[in-house]
Amino acid sequence: MSEPTTPHAEPATDCDTDTDAEPMLAVYRHDVHKLMMRSHTAARDRVAGVRVNEQVPLGADRDAALLSRPRGEPEQTVANHESPFRLSLLTGDTAVNPDQTDGDIERAVRELVQIEDPTEMHDAWLTASLPAQFTESVYYPYTSIKYHTLLAAALLSNYRAGASFEDLCLVVDDAHDDPVSHRTILHTDYASLRLTASPGNSPAASLGPAPARSWADVWSRLPDHPFLADTSRRSRNLDAQLRRIRSWSTALQFIEDFELHAQRKAGGL
Amino acid sequence: MTRIQEVLLKLETSYLGTPYYISGNALYSALARRLSEETKRHLQVSAGMFVPGEHGGFPDAHSQSGGVSFFGTGLRPVERYDDLFVFRDMAQRWLSDTRPRDAHNTHPLQEFSTTAGYAPTRSFGRPPEKRITKRTVSWYVHCYVHLDEPTGQTTFPFPACMFDGLRLGGARNYGFGLMECVETRCVDLSDLAYDRLETADAYQLELLTPYVTASEYPDADDQSIPWWWDGEGDLRTRSSTLARGDDIYPLETVDHGQVVGYAGSDPIQTAKNGLLRVGTHSQLGFGEFRLRPAEDDRVPDRQRTQAAEPTSKPHASPGGHR
Numbered sequence: 001m002s003e004p005t006t007p008h009a010e011p012a013t014d015c016d017t018d019t020d021a022e023p024m025l026a027v028y029r030h031d032v033h034k035l036m037m038r039s040h041t042a043a044r045d046r047v048a049g050v051r052v053n054e055q056v057p058l059g060a061d062r063d064a065a066l067l068s069r070p071r072g073e074p075e076q077t078v079a080n081h082e083s084p085f086r087l088s089l090l091t092g093d094t095a096v097n098p099d100q101t102d103g104d105i106e107r108a109v110r111e112l113v114q115i116e117d118p119t120e121m122h123d124a125w126l127t128a129s130l131p132a133q134f135t136e137s138v139y140y141p142y143t144s145i146k147y148h149t150l151l152a153a154a155l156l157s158n159y160r161a162g163a164s165f166e167d168l169c170l171v172v173d174d175a176h177d178d179p180v181s182h183r184t185i186l187h188t189d190y191a192s193l194r195l196t197a198s199p200g201n202s203p204a205a206s207l208g209p210a211p212a213r214s215w216a217d218v219w220s221r222l223p224d225h226p227f228l229a230d231t232s233r234r235s236r237n238l239d240a241q242l243r244r245i246r247s248w249s250t251a252l253q254f255i256e257d258f259e260l261h262a263q264r265k266a267g268g269l
Numbered sequence: 270m271t272r273i274q275e276v277l278l279k280l281e282t283s284y285l286g287t288p289y290y291i292s293g294n295a296l297y298s299a300l301a302r303r304l305s306e307e308t309k310r311h312l313q314v315s316a317g318m319f320v321p322g323e324h325g326g327f328p329d330a331h332s333q334s335g336g337v338s339f340f341g342t343g344l345r346p347v348e349r350y351d352d353l354f355v356f357r358d359m360a361q362r363w364l365s366d367t368r369p370r371d372a373h374n375t376h377p378l379q380e381f382s383t384t385a386g387y388a389p390t391r392s393f394g395r396p397p398e399k400r401i402t403k404r405t406v407s408w409y410v411h412c413y414v415h416l417d418e419p420t421g422q423t424t425f426p427f428p429a430c431m432f433d434g435l436r437l438g439g440a441r442n443y444g445f446g447l448m449e450c451v452e453t454r455c456v457d458l459s460d461l462a463y464d465r466l467e468t469a470d471a472y473q474l475e476l477l478t479p480y481v482t483a484s485e486y487p488d489a490d491d492q493s494i495p496w497w498w499d500g501e502g503d504l505r506t507r508s509s510t511l512a513r514g515d516d517i518y519p520l521e522t523v524d525h526g527q528v529v530g531y532a533g534s535d536p537i538q539t540a541k542n543g544l545l546r547v548g549t550h551s552q553l554g555f556g557e558f559r560l561r562p563a564e565d566d567r568v569p570d571r572q573r574t575q576a577a578e579p580t581s582k583p584h585a586s587p588g589g590h591r
Contacts (some may be wrong), residue, residue: 070570077369080394089375092391142372203503212570218382220526223503230508233288237371237378237385240288243359243526244374254375265380 001081004253017055023160025119026054028125030061034134034145035109039085048110060156063165064148065136066211067248083132087141089250090257098134105130113227119181123152126179126187132256136249144253150185151248156263157182163197165211169204170218171196172226186252188259191226193252213246234262271415271458271545274426275353277344278317278410278435278448283379285386285445286438289525290478291317291410294511294556299435300414313545316554317412317437319387323373325363328569331355332464334340336354336365341409343515344452349462350540354559356411357477359526362569374408381590386438386445410448413456415545426455436487460542463537469562472531474498474543478557479522480507481549486511486518492548494523497539499530511550522555528567536560 019026032041032052043053055061083086086094108130114123125131129147158168173184173192186193195207203224208214220243221227227235240256245251286295293314301309326336332349340363345355346533355363364370377391391405416425429450438446466472483491488513494504509526533539540560548556 078372079399080391080397087369088373089372090378092372092377092393100284140369142369144412144535208566208568208571210571212568214568214571217568220359223527225503227507233384238289240359241375241378242359243289244376245371246360246374247371250371261517 015028015055019052019054019057020051022118022151023057023156025116025121026148027060027156028049028121029113030054030152031136031145031149032054032109034084034136035112035131036138042074048114050113052113056152056156058156060159061152063155063211064152066213067151067215068136068148068213068250070141070213071096074137076139078141078228079223081141083141084138084255085141086133086144088134088257089142089245089254090261095257096189097129106261120182122150122153122182123179126184132253140247142250143247144249147185147249147252151195153182154185157195158195160258161197165207166209167197168207170194170196170200170207170222171199172203172222172224175226186255188256189263190259191255192263193226215245215248215250215251216243217246219243219251270337271541272455273413273415273458273544274453274455275344275347275411275413276432276549277320277451278412278432279322279451280387280408280410281447281449282387283386283388283445284438285381285440287382288376288387290319291412291437291480293317293515293550293552296412296414296435297553298513300438301433305420305432308416311416311418311420313417313552314554315413315546315557317410318357318359319376320411321364321373322407322409325367326365327355328362331571332462336363340365342407342451344411344454347454347456347461349464350466353413353456353461353544354477355561357557357566371430372488376408384439393489399481414450418502426453429453432473435465443498445587458541463540464559465562465565466534466540469564471563472536473561473563473565474539475533475539475559475567476523476525476557477559477563478546478554479520479525480547480556480558481520481522481556482506483521484511484518484549485520486513487534489549495547496534497531499532504529511553520550520579530563531560540586 029052033040083177086095103134112124112128115124115165128146132144134145135141136143136145136148171194173194175190175192179187180194183196184192185195203222205221207218225239227239229235229239242251245254293316296317298358320341322339322342324338326342327333330351333346347353361374377388379386390405390407395404396403407447409526432450435448436446437448481492483497504527505524507522509520509522511520543558545558546556
């Protein structure tokens with residue numbers, strides 16, 4: 001499961017942007033204003049003394065956004081939900097921890113952005129619960145900022161290694177193995193998924209020629225699924241729903257929510 | 270001349286069967302009870318695909334354009350081969366972008382003591398100042414049937430009342446899986462336009478229901494993967510079962526949803542065969558596929574993205590670390 005760690009290259013496109021922070025840290029901090037419930041324009045440059053809300057190089061943020069939201073001017077899609085808190089596709093309710101205070105949120109944001117080691121930062125986002133409570137945009141309340149950020153980081157990491165979008169594949173890894181730094185986009189007890197241009201012998205499906213809401217398409221073409229759909233009815237339910245979802249961050253968050261729910265019901269998958 | 274009868278059913282009560290679609294076997298068994306011995310021998314059914322009753326509009330490949338409110342609540346005109354698939358793609362690409370399409374297209378899961386099923390409707394909240402504070406989306410099922418030979422005793426198409434009150438899936442003796450027939454329509458496959466396939470140079474084949482490779486059902490032959498499937502890597506397989514009365518017969522299948530190339534020489538005939546399904550248990554909905562021009566993208570957004578930004582590929586050239 002080793003990834004070629006080609007040092008990244010000098011990009012030649014106009015979507016290149018310099019970042020103050022190391023780029024693989026900046027990408028995890030690029031949407032901190034959304035966790036602070038502020039618009040991009042009203043965002044602070046620093047949180048807890050750390051530079052945040054920087055532009056992501058190589059167009060990785062834009063491409064990650066296109067994986068989960070339609071192109072063009074956003075329109076409100078849920079009439080009565082004008083909140084940065086995510087709506088759960090599983091329950092229909094707001095995915096917010098009712099016991100948490102604004103102080104708890106701010107503390108969790110500070111802890112998350114202050115991590116200085118890029119690999120640690122990636123691991124922290126994979127297991128973080130705070131950003132899973134927020135949407136990518138108030139207009140698309142079922143999307144998840146947690147998985148948008150992990151997707152943007154995976155794209156940036158691949159782009160920096162010289163890959164272009166059309167080279168990328170969704171790969172199924174063994175959930176018992178450690179996540180691959182910056183490439184793993186979902187890591188739960190039952191499933192580990194990764195974006196890479198060099199899948200090796202792992203089950204992989206191509207992402208297609210350009211970023212778009214293509215989750216159901218890519219998922220249903222995978223030569224292997226991480227869940228035990230032959231034997232478990234619960235897994236078949238999850239798999240069936242995943243073949244209907246088009247937005248990437250919505251789908252990845254749905255897997256996480258589904259597993260948490262299954263664990264609470266003590267059944268597992 | 271092959272005529273198929275499209276049927277749109279409305280789910281009236283909770284459903285407890287296979288989660289992907291309503292199996293052709295379930296539909297066949299429920300219909301067979303209403304038919305003569307001779308007719309049911311010739312009856313061929315598709316799988317029943319779940320469709321949300323929501324707003325939407327025709328995707329690009331279809332003969333019609335524009336959209337209507339409650340697109341998913343009725344059958345849509347069929348003039349072109351692609352039109353038959355508007356509701357048979359699980360991603361339901363016709364759903365409108367102005368509403369949360371993924372929320373509309375995922376089933377409202379209902380937990381029962383030992384299992385989970387689908388509720389027949391889902392409610393979405395509305396702002397309190399609106400007169401109606403709740404909006405309800407119902408679920409429908411799209412399937413089609415045909416006879417492989419005309420039979421003397423039954424007229425085809427069947428009357429709509431034959432599809433009314435079918436009970437499908439698990440716990441159907443306890444009121445689950447009750448269907449009401451909304452609409453039926455007859456389509457002659459030879460009258461359809463196959464123009465998009467006629468002008469294409471290469472094709473892709475998308476498996477809409479599993480293809481059976483081995484079955485323990487009496488007298489069912491094992492099937493190899495057709496030579497005209499131009500494989501792309503490993504095909505995902507899945508073990509499944511076929512229930513007949515109290516007996517359960519194991520099946521080995523190539524799982525649905527996968528895409529292969531097409532290496533045959535008669536795409537139009539292959540496309541028609543795909544509608545009538547191929548291989549073992551095609552009578553029961555297995556082996557349905559859709560043929561597409563290879564340059565066609567199944568994700569309409571992706572084509573628009575490319576058109577909008579032909580040079581959007583973020584390329585890196587070799588160089589040192591910054």
